[in-house]
Amino acid sequence: MFEFVTEGVILTLLGFMGIIGNVISLIILSKPEMRSSVNCGLQGLAFFDTIVLISSVTMLGLHKLGYKMAILYRYTFEVFPFVVMVAYPVGLIAQTGSVWTTVGVTVERYVAVCHPLKARFLCTYRRARIFNLLIVIFAVCYNIPRFWEINVTEVMDPVSNGSVYMAKPSEFRMNKLYYKVYYIWLYLFVMYFIPFLALAVLNIFIWRAVQHANKDRQLLTRREEKEIGLAMMLICVVSIFFVCNILALLINILELFDLFVPALVRVSNLLVTFNSSINFVIYCIFGQKFKKMFLHMFCGFRRTKNQSFTSTLQVTHTETVRSGGSPKVKSLTPNGALQSSSL
Numbered sequence: 001m002f003e004f005v006t007e008g009v010i011l012t013l014l015g016f017m018g019i020i021g022n023v024i025s026l027i028i029l030s031k032p033e034m035r036s037s038v039n040c041g042l043q044g045l046a047f048f049d050t051i052v053l054i055s056s057v058t059m060l061g062l063h064k065l066g067y068k069m070a071i072l073y074r075y076t077f078e079v080f081p082f083v084v085m086v087a088y089p090v091g092l093i094a095q096t097g098s099v100w101t102t103v104g105v106t107v108e109r110y111v112a113v114c115h116p117l118k119a120r121f122l123c124t125y126r127r128a129r130i131f132n133l134l135i136v137i138f139a140v141c142y143n144i145p146r147f148w149e150i151n152v153t154e155v156m157d158p159v160s161n162g163s164v165y166m167a168k169p170s171e172f173r174m175n176k177l178y179y180k181v182y183y184i185w186l187y188l189f190v191m192y193f194i195p196f197l198a199l200a201v202l203n204i205f206i207w208r209a210v211q212h213a214n215k216d217r218q219l220l221t222r223r224e225e226k227e228i229g230l231a232m233m234l235i236c237v238v239s240i241f242f243v244c245n246i247l248a249l250l251i252n253i254l255e256l257f258d259l260f261v262p263a264l265v266r267v268s269n270l271l272v273t274f275n276s277s278i279n280f281v282i283y284c285i286f287g288q289k290f291k292k293m294f295l296h297m298f299c300g301f302r303r304t305k306n307q308s309f310t311s312t313l314q315v316t317h318t319e320t321v322r323s324g325g326s327p328k329v330k331s332l333t334p335n336g337a338l339q340s341s342s343l
Contacts, residue, residue, distance in 0.1 A: 012061030018277025040128035049276035055091025089146035149173035244275035
């Protein structure tokens with residue numbers, strides 16, 4: 001029942017809501033007036049998170065619901081084994097892309113806050129698109145072996161006295177050398193140790209820069225205040241990322257000692273799904289410009305005469321967002337140069 005409620009009911013509902021939120025985010029962030037380097041990264045993050053959620057719902061949510069819901073019985077025992085052969089590797093590709101896109105956005109925030117003079121030349125829309133492409137290539141190449149980890153076998157169902165299909169680990173996946181080197185150790189380093197360390201170190205530098213700037217707040221320009229607000233929001237985003245993925249790290253470490261705790265796995269899958277679903281809510285809470293565009297495009301709210309949407313997302317004043325911030329956004333000035341804008 002715990003498995004049915006967590007991975008079946010809650011995960012499925014959360015996944016569908018997250019997919020809708022990420023699709024809306026992609027539509028808003030892809031508008032011409034939202035074009036910027038960081039929004040390009042956020043588009044990549046929304047795309048990867050959408051694929052993660054689709055894989056999560058098809059592999060876990062609908063599959064678990066099928067054990068107790070007659071309407072999904074055929075999906076669980078006839079369709080799912082063939083779906084998982086694709087959803088499993090594609091989901092891991094998307095998860096890899098999501099993790100490293102988060103690292104990429106953090107690197108941009110670090111450059112913007114700690115090395116502002118270099119940000120104008122390093123944080124450009126063209127570089128962001130190249131970075132997104134490199135992440136896609138890396139995620140695909142790294143996860144290619146996943147396509148050979150699952151086989152589908154036909155077995156007899158004693159209840160229906162008919163044939164059903166089951167997805168099982170392949171001989172390739174069961175190879176001890178492959179399991180220890182690639183499945184365990186390489187996965188830990190690529191998905192957890194390296195990105196976690198990078199995020200922790202970079203956000204420490206960002207936090208120290210923010211604290212130093214807050215001491216002289218009366219001397220800050222409006223642009224610098226926006227940068228501080230964006231940095232604080234990113235720290236909030238990364239904090240949620242850590243909370244939602246730390247249990248998955250613990251589970252993978254336990255696998256080194258052949259320990260498996262089903263309840264922890266269920267909760268971990270739910271947290272990872274939550275992490276891929278929450279960004280839209282964060283943008284709506286802290287991104288004034290994002291929220292106004294959402295209300296205008298999807299809720300029928302009219303723009304006021306002074307509302308132009310020429311900049312990108314806009315955060316509230318940093319005094320009111322000490323507990324959160326948002327990734328930095330850049331917008332094109334009339335002369336074509338990239339200029340910092342607010343989320």
